[in-house]
Amino acid sequence: MLASTxxxxxxxxxxxxxxxxxxxxxxxxxxxxVCLVSSLADGAEEHWRLLQGxxxxxxxxxxxxxxxxxxxxxxxxxxxISNAMDQKRMGRLQTLxxxxxxxxxxxxxxxxxxxxxSRAAVIVGCAGGxxxxxxxxxxxxxxxxFSDAALLNQRLSAxxxxxxxxxxxxxxxxxxxxxxxxxxxxxxxxxxxxxxGVNAFKIGYQLIADGTYDLALVGGAFNAERxxxxxxxxxxxxxxxxxxxxxxxxxxxxxxxxLGSLAAFLVLEEAKHAMARCxxxxxxxxGLSAHQSRRAEGDVAxxxxxxxxxxxxxxxxxxxxxISGATGASPATEEEMDALVSLSSRIGGARIWESGSxxxxxxxxxxxxxxxxxxxxLRHGRSYPTNFGAHARVDAEMVSRxxxxxxxxxxxxxxxxxxxxxx
Amino acid sequence: xxxxxxxxxxxxATGMGVVTSLGLGKEDNWAALTQGRSGVTxxxxxxxxxxxxTIGATIDFDDLGTLPFxxxxxxxxxxxLDEALAEAQFSPKYAQAPLxxxxxxxxxxxxxxxxxxxxxxxxxxxxxxxxxxxxxxxAHRFNHPIFLSGGIAMRLAESYGTxxxxxxxxxACATGATVIQLAVEAIRRGETDAALVVAADASIVPDTxxxxxxxxxxxxxxxxxxxxxxxxxxxxxxxxxxxxxxxLVLENYQAAKARGRPPLGFVTGLGESADSYHITxxxxxxxxxxxxMSRAINDSGLRLDEIQYVNAHGTGTPENDRVEGLAFERxxxxxxxxxxxxxxxxxxxxxxxxxxxIEAVFSLLTIKSGMLPPTINYRIPDPALPLDxxxxxxxxxxxxxxxxxxxxxxxxxxxxxxxxxSRSRN
Numbered sequence: 142m143l144a145s146t147x148x149x150x151x152x153x154x155x156x157x158x159x160x161x162x163x164x165x166x167x168x169x170x171x172x173x174x175v176c177l178v179s180s181l182a183d184g185a186e187e188h189w190r191l192l193q194g195x196x197x198x199x200x201x202x203x204x205x206x207x208x209x210x211x212x213x214x215x216x217x218x219x220x221x222i223s224n225a226m227d228q229k230r231m232g233r234l235q236t237l238x239x240x241x242x243x244x245x246x247x248x249x250x251x252x253x254x255x256x257x258x259s260r261a262a263v264i265v266g267c268a269g270g271x272x273x274x275x276x277x278x279x280x281x282x283x284x285x286x287f288s289d290a291a292l293l294n295q296r297l298s299a300x301x302x303x304x305x306x307x308x309x310x311x312x313x314x315x316x317x318x319x320x321x322x323x324x325x326x327x328x329x330x331x332x333x334x335x336x337x338g339v340n341a342f343k344i345g346y347q348l349i350a351d352g353t354y355d356l357a358l359v360g361g362a363f364n365a366e367r368x369x370x371x372x373x374x375x376x377x378x379x380x381x382x383x384x385x386x387x388x389x390x391x392x393x394x395x396x397x398x399x400l401g402s403l404a405a406f407l408v409l410e411e412a413k414h415a416m417a418r419c420x421x422x423x424x425x426x427x428g429l430s431a432h433q434s435r436r437a438e439g440d441v442a443x444x445x446x447x448x449x450x451x452x453x454x455x456x457x458x459x460x461x462x463x464i465s466g467a468t469g470a471s472p473a474t475e476e477e478m479d480a481l482v483s484l485s486s487r488i489g490g491a492r493i494w495e496s497g498s499x500x501x502x503x504x505x506x507x508x509x510x511x512x513x514x515x516x517x518x519l520r521h522g523r524s525y526p527t528n529f530g531a532h533a534r535v536d537a538e539m540v541s542r543x544x545x546x547x548x549x550x551x552x553x554x555x556x557x558x559x560x561x562x563x564x
Numbered sequence: 565x566x567x568x569x570x571x572x573x574x575x576x577a578t579g580m581g582v583v584t585s586l587g588l589g590k591e592d593n594w595a596a597l598t599q600g601r602s603g604v605t606x607x608x609x610x611x612x613x614x615x616x617x618t619i620g621a622t623i624d625f626d627d628l629g630t631l632p633f634x635x636x637x638x639x640x641x642x643x644x645l646d647e648a649l650a651e652a653q654f655s656p657k658y659a660q661a662p663l664x665x666x667x668x669x670x671x672x673x674x675x676x677x678x679x680x681x682x683x684x685x686x687x688x689x690x691x692x693x694x695x696x697x698x699x700x701x702x703a704h705r706f707n708h709p710i711f712l713s714g715g716i717a718m719r720l721a722e723s724y725g726t727x728x729x730x731x732x733x734x735x736a737c738a739t740g741a742t743v744i745q746l747a748v749e750a751i752r753r754g755e756t757d758a759a760l761v762v763a764a765d766a767s768i769v770p771d772t773x774x775x776x777x778x779x780x781x782x783x784x785x786x787x788x789x790x791x792x793x794x795x796x797x798x799x800x801x802x803x804x805x806x807x808x809x810x811x812l813v814l815e816n817y818q819a820a821k822a823r824g825r826p827p828l829g830f831v832t833g834l835g836e837s838a839d840s841y842h843i844t845x846x847x848x849x850x851x852x853x854x855x856x857m858s859r860a861i862n863d864s865g866l867r868l869d870e871i872q873y874v875n876a877h878g879t880g881t882p883e884n885d886r887v888e889g890l891a892f893e894r895x896x897x898x899x900x901x902x903x904x905x906x907x908x909x910x911x912x913x914x915x916x917x918x919x920x921x922i923e924a925v926f927s928l929l930t931i932k933s934g935m936l937p938p939t940i941n942y943r944i945p946d947p948a949l950p951l952d953x954x955x956x957x958x959x960x961x962x963x964x965x966x967x968x969x970x971x972x973x974x975x976x977x978x979x980x981x982x983x984x985x986s987r988s989r990n
Binding site: 323333340375382 | 614675678681695696704712718722728731734753754755775776778779837852974976
């Protein structure tokens with residue numbers, strides 16, 4: 142809030158004190174719609190139902206790489222994208238994202254409501270879409286010959302599909318959402334691995350809190366079943382290269398994440414706007430704090446503590462829980478878990494869940510997915526009865542606040558605080 | 565008595581940096597731009613045999629042409645940031661402001677990808693599984709941070725000492741404008757007094773040329789190279805890819821004043837829209853573009869007749885220029901024939917993720933210098949676009965307010981109003 146005071150003469154010569162206040166409103170932001178898609182389930186309530194019991198995380202080897210991924214089960218996307226040609230052109234990542242976005246809009250009662258959607262923003266956290274692996278491998282198979290750059294130019298020009306490039310552009314997921322569902326107020330796409338999801342949410346939240354928008358569709362999609370991503374994350378030795386182990390058991394063998402195909406879309410809405418629409422909200426967004434520490438020893442803990450210090454000032458109360466996006470990568474995961482144990486004792490012994498064991502690491506989407514899981518729990522007023530991916534059953538408890546954390550495998554630390562409607 | 569008024573805080577630029585195929589720094593770029601010089605040349609850094617387009621506005625000084633494109637992109641970002649921070653008198657190590665970065669998605673292009681296959685295969689056939697297996701043992705660790713899409717922002721945030729978590733954006737050709745928009749929003753809402761914005765793109769590699777060629781988006785008028793980018797001309801045939809980077813230090817005007825830094829100009833209006841017509845084409849009636857332009861002008865609080873110049877998106881594709889011209893006329897009416905509208909892309913090419921930021925810097929320089937940069941290569945006017953494109957030569961003009969357009973592939977449209985002064989009293 143900036144205030145300046147000026148003295149001015151009015152026409153009768155008396156001096157008026159004019160106070161000019163630039164007060165940026167901070168409006169209440171609610172989550173009014175969620176769709177989650179993962180290796181476990183299709184849909185938010187489906188996740189809730191299946192997470193009431195124990196389950197075994199679904200993992201398979203991708204191709205014959207020897208590397209595990211959490212794959213998506215077969216899904217029928219036609220309820221949102223009726224044209225099969227569109228699905229083919231979009232590629233898997235964009236198809237998955239568009240499908241999830243459409244269902245999130247339905248869950249918020251917004252599907253087809255053009256008067257609302259034309260004034261809504263869409264903010265997507267996304268990297269690029271799939272490569273043509275088959276084409277790549279024909280070139281690898283003849284690598285020496287294709288060292289002749291002219292020949293490679295010729296091969297690529299002849300064989301690259303026009304639509305492939307479009308399916309690779311990060312911002313085209315948002316583009317398809319605008320076209321198919323009429324979300325046309327504004328569109329932004331964030332990149333940057335785990336911070337992409339953090340920043341997509343942060344931007345959506347701030348645009349509503351400050352009065353720029355009343356509605357924002359925030360989300361992303363991640364396709365883990367890709368050779369090109371296994372290559373990229375393999376360089377850094379971040380992939381878990383052994384038989385399945387939950388996240389907390391991986392540090393003894395150097396740590397690592399198992400990529401998981403995920404999609405999550407949330408509808409963020411200004412409180413009065415939601416009330417006027419008579420839509421049942423899922424939870425309140427209370428605040429977010431995002432940082433990038435230098436990752437010197439102790440930095441992750443210090444930064445999470447700093448983030449909680451900021452959020453603590455909001456003065457929220459009630460039984461709390463923590464949903465961690467711990468990836469399994471070392472040392473980030475160990476540092477995060479230690480920090481969360483300390484944090485937990487600051488908020489009444491909050492229980493800690495981590496979703497990476499159950500769903501894998503979905504890079505740009507994981508934070509958004511975990512926000513969706515949090516919103517789901519708060520809607521039901523109870524925590525999850527099981528630690529995702531672990532096999533030991535833990536009883537559900539009442540919970541009115543959930544902290545969702547993101548500690549990126551290489552950089553970025555964030556916490557978002559969500560609460561039930563009545564807290 | 566008290567009168568409460570809600571107004572945006574005035575946001576000004578206190579530092580700017582730019583690098584394009586025309587040169588390094590504002591001075592060299594502005595001189596070249598106002599002389600109508602083109603940075604488009606025959607591509608020499610790789611063979612263009614079998615490519616339909618053999619030209620681009622590349623940046624090759626030092627060893628830039630040999631670097632992987634994400635590394636090259638980062639170099640341009642740093643050059644632009646260094647110039648902007650020096651001008652604003654911000655420390656290049658402890659900038660202590662949030663960072664907004666616009667860059668292309670990182671990717672290992674074919675040259676390094678094939679080199680890996682050769683290295684691993686050693687004469688034998690290899691598939692992805694072999695390369696993955698061989699390169700995940702540690703020896704290729706250095707590749708990881710280079711080919712992360714958030715890698716550039718991560719490293720810039722570390723070296724420049726920025727605050728919070730850096731934001732990396734890609735909205736295709738609107739990226740450079742989106743990052744300015746985000747920074748202005750952050751300052752207006754009081755989240756910060758200052759913000760660093762940088763957008764860079766140096767992705768002229770065969771992969772990029774081929775992808776855009778297959779979409780029939782590129783000019784194939786390879787000879788002479790400098791004549792290929794012909795925005796608004798009747799015979800325009802596509803855009804020419806350019807490389808470049810720009811950075812701005814944006815500040816709350818009161819904070820800049822308190823620091824004793826003079827404003828280089830103000831960002832007074834933001835407007836955006838998302839097209840719902842088609843993935844690569846704007847709605848043919850220009851509706852989404854009209855919306856973005858109108859919203860930016862409304863946001864600035866200016867009247868239509870107070871916009872003295874439009875810095876066009878002006879890619880030189882048949883469709884973009886048609887729709888942009890149509891939207892321009894729908895917004896400005898008959899004044900559309902007389903308000904000058906020129907395209908920097910005629911000289912620096914389409915700098916992709918950097919364009920919106922580079923062209924915002926050039927818009928502010930237009931105001932400051934009182935010179936309108938031209939649209940070069942304008943020899944055959946398009947009778948359907950009877951516009952004053954500032955044809956071929958720069959000319960002096962008193963410009964107080966500029967509308968700068970950026971329309972991204974995928975339908976993301978962002979318009980900015982840049983001004984000499986701000987009406988806001990805050």
